[in-house]
Amino acid sequence: MYNLATNLERNAEFRGHDTALIFNDESLNYRTLNTLVNRVANHLVALGIQPDDKVAISCPNTPAFVIGYYAIQKVGAVTVPLNIMLKGPEVAYHLADSDAVALISFEGNCTLPSGEFCYEGFSETPSCQHFITIESGANSPLPADAHRFNQWLETDQDHFDAVYRHAEDTCVILYTSGTTGRAKGAELSQSNMLCNAQACQALTNQKGTDVSIAILPLFHTFGQSLIMNTSILAGSALVLIPRFVPKNVMQQMQKHKVTHLAGVPTMFIGLLAFAEKHGAEYIDDIAANLKVAISGGASMPVEILKQFETKLNVPVIEGYGLSESSPVAAFNHLEYERKPGSIGQPLPGVTMKVVDDKGREVPRGKEGELLIRGHNVMKGYYKKPEETAVTVVDGWLHTGDIVRMDEDGYVFVVDRLKEVIIRGGFNIYPRDIEETFMTHPDVHMVAVIGIPHKTYGEEAKAFVLLKDGAQTTAKELVTWGKARLADYKYPRLIDIVTDLPMTATGKILKRLLK
Template structure:
């Protein structure tokens, strides 16, 4: 039996042809128009010699052209390779070379880096430029012109469920990024589960693409979920709290999907009370652990329920979710979704008793085929038929899973394990703290010392000793930070996830290497 992810778009276009699928400011693209444009782009790729299984990279922000290219590539039987729009030239070249991409579709606003990467990469035959002005450099092709030149009908290539649909690159926290191969079935069924069993979308719902669509969270939980349900998606090219709040009010958004830092920015934005956000019925959070205090304050202020889930690039991404306000356990990532098994294991891959901490491993329909071109890394990650997430977790008696921390973020202080998230949760309760990241830095006697890097709330005044004393009252003596570093902002990736690896221990001061 064949399956191509574009069936979701085709079915919604059949049922709701004139309903807006995508909204960007005043621009509206109906489902019929999105389907036709994807066919034109598929025909264009075919005319350029792209065959089923070839890889086509997209370096485009949250604009309609992303969705057109995405479904057009899939319709042609090719493989989508989404690229972070913030990549620099050498990084673009690496991704193109590693994936073997034959075409790069780039937004003109990022053309300098994209063009450099394209020139440096070997084997990438065509550069297609999309944009508002679409000023196409010599030797490149124009996206709009290609759509105009090609027919509005194209016979969708009949791919098989296990054929690769998308190669999504990991963030590279443990080395060079690896491409996770996700099949048409991986992505199709994850979107169906998300829409029908988790979020439970209806005709009245409207979503918002504040998450970048080049990230798997945005692709599945926003683009594919709402296209499958035939809902309208408002596109936000770059996350800005004011733009999001304005879009929620203007387009009567019912479901907001984001990472915890997005909720924090919306919560603390001075114009939050000036916008009518009463249309919101649900918040979906993932990508990182949601601080309980942030969740509580957001729900109180906006009058909605936030349901937290969990997933990774390698898992399409959703594998765990809190089902509803009645069933959820605040602070947990919920239960494994339908068709997914999960367990917590020790270093020898033996399941640990309920309540004990170990590595979370999962298996089921959402798990990737493997890392593209990396059989060794694939075998290591998939030991015993279970995908090893690298996240430390515990499972309670009811089967609810609580993420303790990233395995690699754990701090060993004087022989004791310190899980940064537990300390961060305590510090978030301080009324002057907007954001915090707890990290371990080398220490002469203890091996590692605990340091809190804090972003104070705007206008708040707080001293290091105050934060230390506040944490000391809430966590065990070996866990509380001995040093606090105040910064204006924390480094984040494109989805808003805090990048602890960029908090260089050497820059946090030599004094943290001595006892306190």
């Protein structure tokens, strides 16, 4: 059986009294977690959810995300995690594109009105039939047609056996840019997800007696696979952090004796900055328990890596992955030399090669595009066979990243072929922003690029060419974009220009804008 949820069932049976989740200093053991998952699974079946149906979930790092995610898996359906910062039109796009028949949505509050945006997107998507709300205590008016997730948890339908799945059956659809265009759903199989969790457990030497902490959002591929699925597989405890605040993270790490920490470089920078000023009361306790820190999502500055290792007396291992590779593909390994600035070596069962623009493998030390083959390569982009055929060729995943491989097989990322902007670990796709701004009545043309940012790694910047006679200001355009795009995505920097550099065929030369 390849159902990802059987890992949870196994722990509920053999170590049921062990802690599974810790949230706001309350905990759930594995037996209770499995029971709550079963209750939700029974209600999903009562709604008519069947194997292979797509069910979207939009929720921050709370027990409800874990419960909803594994309930979807139990019934044999496909989980479609959504970023909680998406606005209504963006939600509608993801629901329609994934063929989601149901949406489980966190209600949110005045500072995070995710439920409002989710219901807006749901209402614009006739093919999505069921809206399930996770009440947050905000006591906002709920849609009359909404099912109540919290009420489902209070029922007594405690038994549910995970539906049998085959290795190649789809497990999740994770949205990503791929190499070009609007966000596409990377279709990952049960085998993809299980093998990646097993590889991550071996990589980090995670055991049932360990405690990991989820500061990365679980709707993100990194947090979902390397943190949540790996913890459930190992039978270890998972501390859930819904919003990254360095002081709270360090307090939770100290209190719960966290052994495994994973994050993106901006999080390590934030923790290090807090520790330098206010961390004296936490550092010794945290360092006494922390076994490994894992960094991914973007390249970590070598100086930050060294400072973190010294401050907390813990090895920091860097790695690399994509949604299309389930996600982890390469990592520095604890038992071997760790080379700062390198993403390490391929995982067991994964092969990498570096090729030139003709597809020919280049010698060690030479730069070229990174290709990946192995158990982690996605099935393809959902309903997009032509784009899949461009990205996965003869089993090789074309990453669009320029790398070099040294004589020891360590890989160093040099640059990106694709234009994706990585802001604080979140992918921003320039075309999404460009298409949104092209709907503004005063905008004639727009080009979006990523520029360096000392805190977030990169920031989106838009160059806007206005229509003749238009008087819109850059400040007004920033406000307009903020209302229509997720908070991590809208461009804070906008230049209004009189022309844009172009080729003879009319293609904007973005490299000349940098």
